[in-house]
Amino acid sequence: MSKGGSIVSGVAGRYATALFELTAEEKNIDAVTADLDRFDALIVESDDLARLVRVPVFTAEQQLAAISAVLDKAGIGGTAGNFIRLVASNHRLFLVREIIKAYKALVAESRGIVRAEVTLAEEPSPKALEEIKTSLQGAAKGGEVILDVKVNPAILGGIIVKLGSRLVDASLRYKLNSIRLALKEVG
Secondary structure (H helix, E strand, O other), rough: OOOOOOOOOHHHHHHHHEEEEEHHHHOOOOHHHHHHHHHHHHHHHHHHHHHHHOOOOHHHHHHHHHHHHHHHHHHHOOHHHHHHHHHHOOOOOOHHHHHHHHHHHHHHHHEEEEEEEEEEEEOOOOHHHHHHHHHHHHHOOOOOOEEEEEEEEHOOEEEEEEOOOOEEEHHHHHHHHHHEEEEHHHH
16 A cells, blocks of 8 residues: 555545455455446536535435435445445445545555646646656656646646645746745835
8 A cells, every 4th residue: 555654544534445455355446446436426416416425414324225226226336335335324425525535546546646736827738738747757756647737827827736745836926925025024
């Protein structure tokens, strides 16, 4: 698993770690990941399902019954279906999206994949994205880098990169704020 400490924490992290260890042992990581992705997509698509998952006012029994019906209709069974039912029966369904995210982070880490969140002021060209990716692979110690690109015109220019726990803010807005603070100290 993680060489330098866990990349997940809290209750969601413990659930995700348990699921990851089980799927690694059963050698069905890809199938479970696909089922979890489908379930997560169902939550995004349905306001009613999102409300059921998010609002813990329903009893564990009500959540389990409703989730079981959804899983059966969606054809999500096996390890992923049983796991989601377990989460519901433990009245932790409100954490399921966080658990899925943590599980996917563990899968990515086990495969040497590093996610980098890149924020730019405007949509980058494919060549610029490839240059960013190549630059980040050195920082990722040779692991495969997957970019999550966000466009935020408020940064004015430059780039903000979050790679793991590291954050590099080389945006024009940050630099202008630094200059503004320096001028306040002088005057």
